[in-house]
Amino acid sequence: MILWLLACDPTPEVTDLDPATCAACHPAQYQEWEGSMHAHAADDPVFLALNEKAVATEGVPEDFCVRCHAPVALALGETQDGLNLESVPQSMKGVGCTFCHQLEGSTGPANGAVSWVWDGVMRGALDDPLKNDAHKNAYGAALDRDAPESSQVCGSCHDVVLPSGLHLEQSYVEWDASVFYEGLSRQSCGHCHLPSRPGRAAEVDGAPSRRIHDHSMPGVDVALVPWPDADRQRDLIQELLDKTLLAELCVVPEAGGSKVILTLENVLAGHNFPSGASHDRRVWVEVLGFSGSTQVLSSGEVGEEQAVLDLQQADLVLLHDEARTASGDISHGIVDAVSVSRRGLEAPRELGLPHARSYSWSVPGQVLEAVDVRVRMRPVGLDLLMPLVAEGLLSPAEVQAMPTFDLGSTALHWEDELGSCVGGQQ
Numbered sequence: 010m011i012l013w014l015l016a017c018d019p020t021p022e023v024t025d026l027d028p029a030t031c032a033a034c035h036p037a038q039y040q041e042w043e044g045s046m047h048a049h050a051a052d053d054p055v056f057l058a059l060n061e062k063a064v065a066t067e068g069v070p071e072d073f074c075v076r077c078h079a080p081v082a083l084a085l086g087e088t089q090d091g092l093n094l095e096s097v098p099q100s101m102k103g104v105g106c107t108f109c110h111q112l113e114g115s116t117g118p119a120n121g122a123v124s125w126v127w128d129g130v131m132r133g134a135l136d137d138p139l140k141n142d143a144h145k146n147a148y149g150a151a152l153d154r155d156a157p158e159s160s161q162v163c164g165s166c167h168d169v170v171l172p173s174g175l176h177l178e179q180s181y182v183e184w185d186a187s188v189f190y191e192g193l194s195r196q197s198c199g200h201c202h203l204p205s206r207p208g209r210a211a212e213v214d215g216a217p218s219r220r221i222h223d224h225s226m227p228g229v230d231v232a233l234v235p236w237p238d239a240d241r242q243r244d245l246i247q248e249l250l251d252k253t254l255l256a257e258l259c260v261v262p263e264a265g266g267s268k269v270i271l272t273l274e275n276v277l278a279g280h281n282f283p284s285g286a287s288h289d290r291r292v293w294v295e296v297l298g299f300s301g302s303t304q305v306l307s308s309g310e311v312g313e314e315q316a317v318l319d320l321q322q323a324d325l326v327l328l329h330d331e332a333r334t335a336s337g338d339i340s341h342g343i344v345d346a347v348s349v350s351r352r353g354l355e356a357p358r359e360l361g362l363p364h365a366r367s368y369s370w371s372v373p374g375q376v377l378e379a380v381d382v383r384v385r386m387r388p389v390g391l392d393l394l395m396p397l398v399a400e401g402l403l404s405p406a407e408v409q410a411m412p413t414f415d416l417g418s419t420a421l422h423w424e425d426e427l428g429s430c431v432g433g434q435q
């Protein structure tokens with residue numbers, strides 16, 4: 010549960026919470042944040058559609074979704090259930106500057122369990138901040154990438170436990186089990202997701218040079234509606250996805266035919282790939298095999314507007330988690346999930362311990378001469394989005410805006426004698 014610790018100080022004016030006011034002195038942080046999914050979290054049309062369905066579901070608290078997607082609006086009583094988000098001031102939507110920077114810490118492992126103090130004191134990692142007229146400053150371990158508390162705060166919002174008890178989304182739990190949790194390879198959420206560079210924390214006279222942190226926080230999701238800096242966000246996501254996996258493709262002889270073996274290793278993500286809302290992602294392998302000019306192998310080959318789950322291929326390799334409803338269907342509504350099977354590629358659990366996984370496709374009676382593979386990803390599956398259009402909760406244009414990313418490092422072409430491999434280098 011969220012513990013709202015409202016301070017005794019006089020309540021600041023609501024305008025004080027507007028992230029736009031921070032831009033005057035923190036232009037870089039503002040611009041990066043503005044294009045991020047944190048800023049977009051309560052404007053995402055898929056969120057609005059699924060929230061409406063969740064609120065109508067018996068046994069689901071009405072504020073279940075907004076406590077993470079619009080925590081400021083909820084805390085200030087501007088919304089109870091997110092159904093009126095259209096009329097909530099933009100400055101209170103999403104995960105804003107003054108939400109993160111007034112966090113004191115985490116009060117539980119999931120579902121937005123954080124303590125938030127509305128006292129106008131901006132917490133951060135600086136222990137010698139310059140005084141300024143806009144706000145007071147304080148050191149806060151919850152906002153210090155180097156302190157363990159900081160990952161717990163990210164984790165409280167990034168792990169989702171459904172009212173039924175199902176731990177559906179678990180980026181924190183996955184990170185906690187990985188080699189990045191402690192020791193020599195320790196990397197907090199912030200180390201990877203807020204990379205630092207030299208710069209000034211505030212663009213004001215006398216501000217010293219420090220290390221500042223990128224607030225773009227690209228992941229997987231993109232804005233499906235017009236949004237600031239949308240192209241830049243997409244480029245950042247592509248850049249991240251292009252480096253996340255290490256892939257090796259081998260083609261070997263097998264009983265008079267051929268066998269394609271693809272080995273994938275998660276080398277960059279500090280948790281599973283994919284993580285978090287993995288159950289709504291669609292991540293699959295496309296494999297095409299040729300003998301001469303004849304195509305003799307096709308798996309995961311989908312059209313631009315085709316849902317990958319419509320393929321019904323026995324040899325289709327899917328890497329996202331599979332959440333199912335009580336009636337055994339694929340879950341399309343988050344809160345209707347009763348079980349989940351994990352298929353994501355894990356982060357290393359111990360240094361040097363192999364954690365790659367191999368997948369294979371047999372082609373009996375054919376000697377393959379060329380093979381093309383790539384891992385592809387849609388942030389949210391078309392099988393989930395199409396029914397929302399039919400229900401009038403999403404527009405066809407919003408579905409068309411859903412991209413399909415190809416993971417650059419996994420796009421491999423093999424053309425050789427059987428028994429040889431390509432890729433595999435880092």
Ligand code: HEC
Nearest residue numbers: 031034106110131133134135138139141143146147210211
């Ligand atoms: C009039 C200029 C000004 C405005 C407006 C302003 N700040 Fe600041 N802020 C500063 C200065 C100056 C510092 C200290 C920089 C330094 O020491 O290098 C600072 C520091 C910070 C820090 C670091 C605190 C720490 O102790 O690590 C955070 C976080 C922060 N501001 C957030 C915000 C947010 C959020 C807003 C908008 C609600 C905002 N600021 C508006 C001037 C401003």
Ligand code: HEC
Nearest residue numbers: 046050053077078104163166198199202226227228229230
């Ligand atoms: C108030 C809860 C909350 C806190 C605290 C929070 N996040 Fe988020 N985060 C969200 C929500 C909600 C989204 C947006 C969901 C969406 O994609 O629409 C998000 C999106 C993201 C994304 C982009 C995911 C994607 O697939 O596009 C990254 C990366 C991320 N957060 C990292 C962090 C890190 C690192 C921290 C800690 C410094 C953090 N978050 C703290 C709620 C939170």
Ligand code: HEC
Nearest residue numbers: 167181184196197198201228229277278279282283284285
């Ligand atoms: C070692 C670096 C590293 C660490 C540590 C790390 N991440 Fe990530 N994270 C990545 C990379 C790389 C991606 C992009 C690939 C992917 O989607 O998994 C990513 C993606 C994400 C996404 C989008 C995932 C998806 O598939 O929807 C979220 C959300 C996220 N991280 C949250 C977190 C949180 C929360 C923590 C801390 C508990 C954390 N990350 C720790 C590197 C890291």
Ligand code: HEC
Nearest residue numbers: 031035038039042104105106109134152153154210221222
């Ligand atoms: C998801 C949480 C989150 C949100 C939202 C967020 N920040 Fe930050 N911010 C951080 C973290 C974490 C750090 C500190 C990293 C460190 O130094 O270890 C930070 C650092 C800062 C700093 C210190 C300078 C720097 O770049 O390290 C300033 C100033 C700042 N943020 C301003 C803002 C402003 C302005 C906004 C909104 C436009 C904002 N932040 C939104 C988490 C957040």
Ligand code: HEC
Nearest residue numbers: 055056059060063074077120121166167168284285286289
């Ligand atoms: C514990 C905080 C939390 C709660 C509760 C929560 N979300 Fe999210 N949501 C997130 C975070 C964090 C992400 C980004 C995860 C990622 O990138 O993997 C996200 C991503 C999303 C996305 C974009 C990706 C996708 O899965 O389609 C949608 C839509 C969404 N949430 C809807 C909802 C709805 C509807 C509810 C209520 C039933 C809800 N969320 C409850 C934190 C939360």
